[in-house]
Amino acid sequence: MCPHNPPCPAAHEPDREHARVIGRDYLLGWALLCNGTIVFDYTGSLLPDGQVLAPHRPLLAGAA
Known part of the structure; x- marks a missing residue:
């Protein structure tokens, strides 16, 4: 359960990547x-x- 207010988007929602980062490994290149x-x-x-x-x-506008 997300303790944030407002709650973070669920993993199955299209905006899932807008949830807050709670862990990160810069060396391996990932974020939880x-x-x-x-x-x-x-x-x-x-x-x-x-x-x-x-x-x-995301595609850039005007990119071919």
Whole structure:
């Protein structure tokens, strides 16, 4: 359970990466979010249920 007010987005919600960071390893390049999601510096994610989300980056406007 998230102790923050307002609560962080759940791991299954689209804005899951907006949850607060509660742990980080700069050397290995990952952060643990309050909702149990692990976010990697290369933008991939690992959800608490073991689901892997491929790296994703926003597209820049006007980029070809």
